[in-house]
Amino acid sequence: MSKNSFGQVYRRLSSKVLDLVVKPRVLGEVPSKKVTETPTEVPTSPQAVCYVLQTYSRSNALVIDGETRRLGLHPALEPLQLNELSEKTSVFFLQQKETTYTTDNKHSLPPKLVHLVEFLEKHPEADIQLIPVTVLWGRAPDKEDSLLKLLFTDTWATPSKFKQLVNIGVHGRQSFLEFHPEQSLKTLIQTAKEQNTNLAPSTYIVHHLNQYLDRQREAVLGPDLSDRRNVIQSIIKSTNIQDSIRRESLRSKISLFEAERRAVGYINEIVSDYSYSTVRFADMALTRLWTQLYDGVEVHNFNTVRELAKDYEVVYTPCHRSHIDYLLLSYIIHRRGLMVPYIAAGDNLNLPLVGQFLRGGGAFFIRRSFRGNGLYTSVFKEYLYSIVSRNTPLEYFIEGGRSRTGRLLPPKTGMLAMTVHSHLRNKGKNKPIVFIPTYIGYERLMEGSTYIGELQGNPKEAESVLGLVKTLRKIERIFGKVHLNFGEPVFLDDVLKAHQADQITIEKNDDPIPPEVSTAITSSAYEILEKINNAAVINPVSLISLILLATEKHTLDEELFIKQLDTYRNLATHLPYDDRTEVTSLSGKEIIRHGIKLKLLKRVQHALGDIIAIEDNQAVLLTYFRNNILHSFILPSLIASLVELNGKIGRKDLVNVISMLYPFLKAELFMKWDGETLKPAIEQYIDALTDAQLILNEDNILYSPQPNTIAHNQLVILGASVKQSLERYYMTLAIITQRGSGNISAKQAEDLSYLLGQRFSVLYEYNSPEFFDKSLFQGFLKVLSQKDYIRTNEKGFIEFDEYLTNVAQYANLVLDDVTLQMLQHITQFSDEELKEALDALAAQNAKRRLKRKAKK
Structure with a gap:
């Protein structure tokens, strides 16, 4: 038997043995099959394909050969033939096999690459496509403290023959x-x-491909990581922390030893303890959990993240809907082949057992507030700096806490500011930072009932092991589908440049953030929130909620409901809120069936046609899911409301009224349009509603359809979505104008709006959570101030002129007479009633604070 024949037999036998043990999972996109050939076929076109591996490994080559055959690609261990060029295999290694202890062979150029380059220089009409390939046996980053862990995980070091055998045995089914x-x-x-360098083409290509594959490897493994003990030691020994310890010693009048012990305590409280075994366990456990809990997890636009992870330090900035967010996002990132990010978690989650598990999955803990504690601040900043310096991916919630209403909360920029601070300290030495806005959308929430209770005045439920057990009891229930949509990235360097802050550097831990950088941080925070909303997923439950909550009794004739669902879907599909917005593919009938399956809807059978209603006690909870997508329909809703209420309105007048109201809606809902893009968007929605025959257009006068027609009923439902926002705006305006200029403070106006909102909701609505959310009233007053509609004098009281009164009078264009009368009635009160109400609220707040302190 010839040597070549023996080699083929050996390869086939080795492949069969390896196939029994190794089941690799292919990450990312598979190469195009345009380069596919049969093993005996000589290509007629002057082009061939060759696979590139970084380090020599026969088993890796066999794995690639098996996968290329399975995928119908040109097999890696079949000959590479192109005209007179003939190589035994179609794969080469950038780092060569080391044959002796003294040889420098592994640093020499790959002979096959040299042959290919020489061939192409002689045949410029030909080409060879190189396909770099990464093979990983397990995905644990390097750990310095354990030889056993190093033996059983894939690291940055080239494995020995023995370790590679262990890799195959231990990680054969966890290979990637x-x-x-x-x-x-x-x-x-x-x-x-x-390039005009002194490097030969082959040398340049080896350097280029080595750097390229290093970046791919880091995107999956992450950077080399030290163990927790070494991290703690490096932080405590840093110059910044030693300075902080000395200041703490002087300030608190304690010894240096005691101050250092205090610092070590803070570090232990904060630092993660990333463990690949924990990640592997969580992967298996969560796979079962999602299967039991959800009908599926759908992921959109992840390829954007995969590409960015190679050249950027990724900071995931998702919206915060549920405690499940932590687990879900890390699970998806891990399953899609990237390193699990380090997660900033509130210290309220640092519970017995649970906290240690979360640390193992990459969580590090941060106190809700540490203002005034200089040593803790310094320790936390130094730890975050160590993470950023190692280009480790990060994750934190830009809203700070979980949303109780389904709307995005105003940004909390603390973590963002410290991330930027760390980046500027290490500027030029680390990767650029990219923020990944991430939308997470559910169809059912575990915490839903507690959210509503908290908004209606119940004390916030503290996290506990008992609370977790109660939550886990719900696992047998079906919670529908979950959607993760990765939004358009926000590049930190671009934001800094836009605010003339790109040349600023920071040297020390306690250096203040310059004003230009502070402005850039605020700008990036709002841009992230807007891009989270741009990536909204309009799912069946959110559509059901948007429509039925807009009806008086939360019921609809089934035929009209189907028409409305299909109209909303068509509008969102043909005129999407944003390119990243995803819309359910279910039809109106299928959406109703889905809602009944989730026990959110019920069918009331009737001889004249079935009626669809919201299930008992579900209306308030469904406001949460309506609010997830409210921003996507707010402009068409406002158009519909203005046309229907007024019967007819000039197109130009409609655009002007919406332009006046839009800044308040933009601030409340984090919408994307600005002064230049708003009017074209309004015009597009007017045309879309005209095409759908929901409004009529004659000579730029917009008309409502005839009452009691299907089109008119549809227009009324569409226009109702914006109604609650307008009611809240008018309520606050009425309070301010009724009291008169200079007679009420901003805090009093906010508190009174909050109290009257609660009363109005109970009397005339259905305990709608928006009227219990103080931040919405705060945001409205803030925009009034920014637009100079109101001003605050030296005594803290609100002053205004006739312009604000005129704005308030526009209410008759956007609210019906009955609603206006109700709002005017509840906003009329005397000085004594004002004082009594505010005193009662202050007493209520004081009582809650005492309860919270008692629990601590």
């Missing part, structure tokens, strides 16, 4: 393979020559 985009060898040769 990723084909990277094809690179033209001819183009690489040309680039090497254009």
